[in-house]
Amino acid sequence: MSTTYKLSVNQTYSFDLSESDLKNLDALPTDKSNYHVLKNNKSFKAEITHIDFINKKYTVSVNNNVYEVAISDALDMLIKNMGIEKGRTKVVNAIKAPMPGLILEINVEVGQEVKENDPLLILEAMKMENSFLSPRDGKIKSIAVQKGNAVDKGQLLIEFE
Numbered sequence: 001m002s003t004t005y006k007l008s009v010n011q012t013y014s015f016d017l018s019e020s021d022l023k024n025l026d027a028l029p030t031d032k033s034n035y036h037v038l039k040n041n042k043s044f045k046a047e048i049t050h051i052d053f054i055n056k057k058y059t060v061s062v063n064n065n066v067y068e069v070a071i072s073d074a075l076d077m078l079i080k081n082m083g084i085e086k087g088r089t090k091v092v093n094a095i096k097a098p099m100p101g102l103i104l105e106i107n108v109e110v111g112q113e114v115k116e117n118d119p120l121l122i123l124e125a126m127k128m129e130n131s132f133l134s135p136r137d138g139k140i141k142s143i144a145v146q147k148g149n150a151v152d153k154g155q156l157l158i159e160f161e
Contacts, residue, residue: 006077008070037062092135095158097151101125106147108158112140120158123151132157 005022007015026038027046037044049066050059056071072080105122108114114134123130138160145157 003073006072008072009067011068011070093160094156095120095132095135097123097153097155097157098130099123099125099153101130101151103145103147103149103151103157104129106143106145108140108143110140110143114138114140121145123157136160 003019005017007017009015027035029035033048035046035048037046044062047061048058049061052058056076058069058071060067060069101123102125103121104124107119107121114120115137116134118134120132120134123132140158141161142159143157144155144159145151151157
């Protein structure tokens with residue numbers, strides 16, 4: 001069974017390539033990230049300028065034109081068709097106290113839009129200040145504590161919509 005790859009270029013063009021297509025590609029490496037490519041008796045200089053191995057995305061410069069290339073194999077396409085996104089974690093809808101402590105500061109209010117890594121609150125526990133950052137973009141649904149409150153381990157602090 002031959003492996004087929006789907007290439008998306010600049011999120012506009014899509015190409016299907018088989019293993020035999022890749023074997024017939026006339027490309028020779030000139031160094032670690034540069035290639036000399038022949039296609040229809042024309043010479044091209046290709047350089048891979050950025051690699052994102054995890055997401056299988058590459059930035060390629062061909063004769064000084066820049067292209068964003070995403071590569072998918074059969075498994076990637078199956079996962080996408082099933083509506084599952086590879087590498088995604090579960091959505092966090094609530095922040096709970098990981099330990100008993102005292103709420104020193106609350107940096108958000110109900111209804112506020114927050115971005116991932118925005119500061120939410122500071123919890124003092126065992127004489128240490130623990131800053132809680134937003135785990136995701138979202139809107140604050142409720143704040144279950146107030147500044148100066150003592151909280152128990154597992155107690156709800158902030159809830160997202």
